[in-house]
C-alpha cells in the first residue's frame with residue numbers, strides 16, 4: 001500500500017478553494033489553504049471564516065490559511081482552485097515551491113483562451129514536473145463547505161493516482177468517484193457553464209419549465225457531440241462531471257452562470273459585475289473549437305453571439321426556434 005496523501009495544499013482561497021479545504025479537513029487531512037492576498041489570509045486566520053467569499057461558513061479545524069507559497073512544499077498533493085484563465089499563471093508561480101512529482105489537481109472549469117487548451121494541458125505546460133489530475137462535478141461551494149452531501153469525479157491518466165486522491169479527499173458527505181477519462185471530465189465542466197447561461201436566459205425570459213427541460217436535453221446533445229469529437233468517453237459525459245453538473249447549473253440562480261443568463265434574459269442587460277461566470281469566458285473558445293472540428297453547437301453559439309453583442313436575446317431565441325426540424329439523434 002502506498003503511504004496516504006496526508007497533507008493537502010489548496011491553492012486559491014476563493015469560494016471553491018475554501019470549500020474544498022473544509023472537505024479535505026473533514027476527510028481527516030491536514031490542510032494548507034494558500035491565498036495570494038496577505039490581508040485576506042490574515043482576516044481568515046483571525047476570524048476562521050472566509051467572509052468575502054463564503055460568509056457564515058466556519059473554516060474546519062485542521063485548515064491552516066497561509067499567504068506563504070513555501071508552505072505547499074511539504075504537501076503530498078495540491079488542489080489548484082483559481083479561475084480557468086488564471087490557472088496557467090498560478091501554476092507557474094507555485095510550481096517552484098512544489099516537490100517534484102506532487103499531484104496537482106485542477107478544480108477549474110473552463111478552456112484557456114488563446115491556446116484552446118483544456119485545464120490539465122495547461123498544468124502540463126505550466127508545471128511539467130507535477131502529476132496532473134482534475135476534480136469536477138455538481139457541487140456548489142456553499143453546499144460542500146457546509147458538509148451537505150455531494151458527489152464529484154476525480155480523474156487522472158496515471159494509474160492509481162485518481163484512486164489515491166479520491167481516498168485522501170473523500171468522506172461520507174463528499175463522495176469522489178475516480179476515473180482515467182481526464183478529457184471527458186474537463187470537457188463536461190467547461191461546456192456546462194456556457195449552456196447554463198442559456199438556461200438562465202430561458203428562465204429570465206420566462207419561457208416555461210418545458211423549454212427549460214428541452215434546453216438541458218439539447219444542451220447535453222451539444223456537450224456530448226463536442227466531447228466525442230475531442231476524445232471523451234460517452235459514459236463520462238453522461239456522468240457526474242457532465243450531465244450531472246449540467247443539470248445542477250441549469251437549474252438554479254445559485255449558479256453564477258445561470259444568474260448571468262437570468263439577468264441577460266430579464267433585462268437584456270449586461271454581465272452583473274463582480275461574480276465569476278466562467279461560461280462567459282469560455283464561450284468563444286468553445287464555439288471556435290467546435291466550428292474547427294465541424295461540431296454543431298447552436299445553443300453555445302447563440303450564447304456566444306449574445307455575449308459578443310452580435311445578437312440580442314430575442315434574436316438568439318428566434319434563431320434557435322427557427323432551426324429546421326430534424327431527427328433527434
Ligand SMILES: NC(=O)C1=CN([C@@H]2O[C@H](COP(=O)(O)OP(=O)(O)OC[C@H]3O[C@@H](n4cnc5c(N)ncnc54)[C@H](O)[C@@H]3O)[C@@H](O)[C@H]2O)C=CC1
Nearest residue numbers: 013014015016017036082083084086090108109140141276
Ligand atoms: N464556486 C463554486 O461553487 C465552484 C467553482 N468551481 C470552479 O472553481 C474555479 C474557481 O472558482 P471560485 O473559487 O468559485 O472563484 P472565486 O471568484 O470565488 O475565487 C477565485 C480565487 O482565485 C484567486 N485568484 C485569481 N487569480 C489568481 C492567481 N493568478 N493566483 C492566485 N490566486 C488567484 C482569487 O484571488 C480568488 O481568491 C472556477 O473555475 C469555478 O468554475 C468549481 C466547482 C464549484
Ligand SMILES: O=C(CO)COP(=O)(O)O
Nearest residue numbers: 137138139140255256257
Ligand atoms: O460549477 C459549479 C457547480 O458545480 C458552480 O457553478 P457556477 O460557477 O455557475 O456558480
